[in-house]
Amino acid sequence: MFSLQAVDVSWSRDEVSAWAPHHAQTQRFLTWGPDAPLVGLWDVYSLALKQFADLEFLADSATGRRLTFAQVLTAARAVMRALVVEFKLKPLDRVVVVGRNSIEWIIVFIAASWAGMIAVPMNSWWTGAELAYGLADSQAAVVFADDERMARIDPLLSKLPGVHFVRMERELDALVQRHAASASHVPAGQPAGVKVDSACIIMYTSGTTGHPKGVVITHRSLMHVVNGYLAIGRLGEARAAAAGAPAEALRKCVLLGVPLFHATGLVSVLLTSFGSGRKIVLMRKWDVVAAMRAIETERVTAVTGVPTMVIELLDSPRRAEFDLSSLRNVGGGGAAFPSGVAGAIVKTFAKAAPAQGYGLTETSAVSTLISAADYLQRPTSCGRALPGVQIEIWPEEGGRGALPPGQAGRVMIRGANVMREYWRQPEATAKAITADGWFDSGDVGKLDAEGFLYITDRAKDMIIRGGENISCRAVEEAVYAKVPEVAECAVFGYPHPVLGEKVALAVMLKPGARRLSLADVRARCKDALAAYELPTALAVFPSQLPRGATGLFFSSHRANKRP
Secondary structure, eight states: OOOEEEEEEOOOGGGOSSOOGGGSSOEEEEEEOTTSSOSSHHHHHHHHHHHSTTSEEEEETTTOOEEEHHHHHHHHHHHHHHHHHTSOOOTTOEEEEESSSOHHHHHHHHHHHHTTOEEEEOOTTSOHHHHHHHHHHHTOSEEEEOHHHHHHHGGGGGGSTTOEEEEHHHHHHHHHHHHTTTGGGSOOSSOTTOOTTSEEEEEEEOOTTSSOEEEEEEHHHHHHHHHHHHHHHHHHHHHHHHTTOOOOOSOOEEEEOSOTTSHIIIIIIIIHHHHHTOEEEEOSSOOHHHHHHHHHHHTOOEEEEOHHHHHHHHHOTTGGGSOOTTOOEEEEOSSOOOTTHHHHHHHHSTTOEEEEEEOOGGGTTOSEEEEHHHHHHOTTOOBEEOTTOEEEEEOTTSOOSOOOTTOOEEEEEESTTSOSEETTOHHHHHHHBOTTSOEEEEEEEEEOTTOOEEEEEEOSSEEEETTEEEEHHHHHHHHHHHOTTEEEEEEEEEEETTTEEEEEEEEEEOTTOOOOOHHHHHHHHTTTSOGGGSOSEEEEESSSOOBOTTSSBOOOSSSOOOO
16 A cells, blocks of 8 residues: 655746745645655556556547547647647646547647646636636647637637637547657656646636636646545455455446536546546536436446536436446535435445545645545545645634634645645735645635544635536626626525525616616626526615625625525
């Protein structure tokens, strides 16, 4: 089994875009020792090519295409060659990939991250304006996009001079063919000039200040999580063997129903599959009936998704039509699971263990894990810290210092899995991470005496709808811009049994303004907001919005009250 060792991490100013106090001092983290097989993403891909070359890796449920590890990785090496030779990119240049889940998406991501460039998986649900912001902010050199995303970007191309665009659905195959013959010349190991603490991914996350922030994740951060999954998996196999359990006949196979631009899909599903030779069944868009059909056809052993997906599997009236007996693990993350889900999974899927992880994009997807008996005994917990990750509860009103077990406060996380910075935002970086490396999650929670974490509230002014983060302020700004008769508005979340939360809007109209309907608001804001960001409930107040002592709108979001 892997061991842990203390490592000292430091950065120089020329490799950090948002220099903050914690970069100015060496940080000591407990991370995986030299017996762990993966140091950087180059090791992830090289290991898979050596050990799993002939195994089927990707099965696209939409197109029926199937590729082995070797076929996917060989195509990625051809794209690597194109990035260097055709597009003249250097290590740490930014390569954006945006589109629905697809084989092409995965090939591009592998190529960029294997070549030592910084891969930027961009939210495919963003509007054209949001995509343009992300491309400009990340300083993208090359953009790989599917047709739907290109249609949104096309009107804005004049604002993006010098950026190369590749239409994945039409041009990627030809790109691979042009460079296939010379792909073998591409080094498979650690790229020159790239270090384990170099940035390898920028993932954008919605925040409370309107514009999304680019989360910079290093090779070390990702490998801490991926090696952690491998270690925990091997430990589970060893314990089962010691208990006399028969070896599992089914090959591991995971259903990918969450977007790859989410940390859950990218890290917890895609990257962890390379180390274990696990097959991935791709879904381009979540549909519970299509998911059950894929589980039956592909003999899927694991479903990792947001609570919405798991609840729909449990509640589907058509579930009995499909053979779902291959499932061994059902769970995920991205938002809190209702307390009854763990028991319902065990009751519904006879051989499946429930599991849940807690983390953020800023913590490389995962900080805690819980599964099986632990989860059933503690159905409201999100688990204990990943090995090498520290979690403390600090006073909610400010200050620092670990609170005793059972006392609620700010959830603080420290470890090699924590992001390096917010891209080009030093003030936000300094606000989020203390000088000695503690990341403020924005969540409120408590630890029990055994170290299990319980999330009790969310301090950040954000809505999580079906695992998708929505900035309240961003929606409010869109309403002000598109609905000029609104004098004042506030956006907040209200509970939904499947999606977790939906978007509610409270408004006060200007004097003399006509009556305003929800349909009217949605129609006028549809070009400024993604579909999932549009309000689904509206309350119109005859005078100013209710306020608390601070003078701010009082919704108790902020209390999860229905409007």
